[in-house]
Amino acid sequence: MSQLSDPTTALNKDGGGAGCAMPSGLPRHAPAQLGIAPETLRSWLRQMMLIREFETRCMQSYQDQKIGGFCHVYIGQEAVAVGCVAALRPADPLVTAYRDHGHALARGMTSRACMAEMFGKIGGCAKGKGGSMHMFDRANNLFGGHGIVGAQTPLGAGIAFATKYMDEVMEGRPSSRVTLCFLGDGALNQGAFHEAMNLAGLFDLPVVFVVENNGYSMGTHIERGTTMGHDLSAKAAAYGIEATVIDGMDVLEVFHGMSGVVERARANSRPAFVDMRTYRYKGHSMSDPRKYRTHDEEQQWEAADPIHRLRDRLEQAGVVDSNALQAMTQDVRHEVREAVEWADASPVPSLDELHRDVFVEPWGPYTGSSQPSMLGGAENTPSFRAIDPKGGQS
Numbered sequence: 001m002s003q004l005s006d007p008t009t010a011l012n013k014d015g016g017g018a019g020c021a022m023p024s025g026l027p028r029h030a031p032a033q034l035g036i037a038p039e040t041l042r043s044w045l046r047q048m049m050l051i052r053e054f055e056t057r058c059m060q061s062y063q064d065q066k067i068g069g070f071c072h073v074y075i076g077q078e079a080v081a082v083g084c085v086a087a088l089r090p091a092d093p094l095v096t097a098y099r100d101h102g103h104a105l106a107r108g109m110t111s112r113a114c115m116a117e118m119f120g121k122i123g124g125c126a127k128g129k130g131g132s133m134h135m136f137d138r139a140n141n142l143f144g145g146h147g148i149v150g151a152q153t154p155l156g157a158g159i160a161f162a163t164k165y166m167d168e169v170m171e172g173r174p175s176s177r178v179t180l181c182f183l184g185d186g187a188l189n190q191g192a193f194h195e196a197m198n199l200a201g202l203f204d205l206p207v208v209f210v211v212e213n214n215g216y217s218m219g220t221h222i223e224r225g226t227t228m229g230h231d232l233s234a235k236a237a238a239y240g241i242e243a244t245v246i247d248g249m250d251v252l253e254v255f256h257g258m259s260g261v262v263e264r265a266r267a268n269s270r271p272a273f274v275d276m277r278t279y280r281y282k283g284h285s286m287s288d289p290r291k292y293r294t295h296d297e298e299q300q301w302e303a304a305d306p307i308h309r310l311r312d313r314l315e316q317a318g319v320v321d322s323n324a325l326q327a328m329t330q331d332v333r334h335e336v337r338e339a340v341e342w343a344d345a346s347p348v349p350s351l352d353e354l355h356r357d358v359f360v361e362p363w364g365p366y367t368g369s370s371q372p373s374m375l376g377g378a379e380n381t382p383s384f385r386a387i388d389p390k391g392g393q394s
Helices: 036-065 078-086 101-107 109-116 154-170 185-189 191-203 233-237 251-267 293-304 306-316 321-343 351-354
Strands: 094-096 140-147 179-184 205-213 242-247 272-277
Touching: 036 078, 036 101, 036 109, 036 251, 036 306, 036 321, 078 101, 078 205, 078 251, 078 306, 094 101, 094 154, 101 109, 101 140, 109 321, 140 154, 154 179, 154 191, 154 205, 179 185, 185 191, 185 205, 191 205, 205 251, 233 242, 233 272, 242 251, 251 272, 251 306, 306 321
Parallel strands: 094 140, 094 179, 179 205, 205 272, 242 272
Antiparallel strands: none
16 A cells, blocks of 8 residues: 655645645745734644644543543644634634534634533533534534534535525625535545535535545545545546645645635635645544554654644744743643543533434424523523414423
């Protein structure tokens, strides 16, 4: 089986390049050239460090049996979520796959709400009912992580259709929102993805399909399971959709590249496709021993750690110093430690929660839905599904 390319290999900007090759050396776009404020750069570094620490604690909690079910950590891919979210506006929707903790934190979900959901507790973003693979945050326009491979892609197209319809038809103004739909490279082979791409191209939907191309579908190398694995832009070309290749191991490259992609999609109300080349340092899930990868390959990619790259660059530019980095590290560790303690103390969902947040016939015995505690902790009041039109409850 062929291996991923060395991350020091040059990346062809025309969409080519072998495997998931990454560029080396200093960034092509220095902070000053991008016009990014120092406080913004520091916030990106902290967000990436927060995601890394959060995922490390999730692994520990999983081993301590505090977290059950599946657990897919985002270690190594932090620059993708942080850089992509930075390129969006707050009103832009985002939907993703089941490796979703990093996206939730980057989008603004509190570490408390995220960790409590991991623990299956009532204080979680979905009241403990979704777990690791299903992070939702409506207030921040995060429309969830989704456990079925590729299932989020037609949803992403549908959300883009909804925003365009609301803007253009209901409000009579140009379409103004762009939906980001994240997927793994394995989802490229699902029929739902191609149907979504086809409709997005036909209907001029402002959706950006971001392929977090870490080179493996679970344990299968991309060249063994996906045609044109060396040049995924071919997938977009079939539907007349613009394709871009971005170095997902460099948050500055992600922000710079995604800003252009997003704003073109916004201005033209057209879909786009991004081959985001990255690498996950841990296995597909907690049960993955990673026997399909060599130690040398992993070492090569870990040498291009996105957090270290940004940290070193900011130190060289005088944006942070060793004291600031130490304080940031301690602050992040304290936040995540406190989130674990808070999640552990949060109650488990009560048995009557089995009858809440369920779509059923409107006259059934169920009590409807309520806001999770992260949105104010409102009491569980009946929804329209459980209200009798004469004024009484069913």
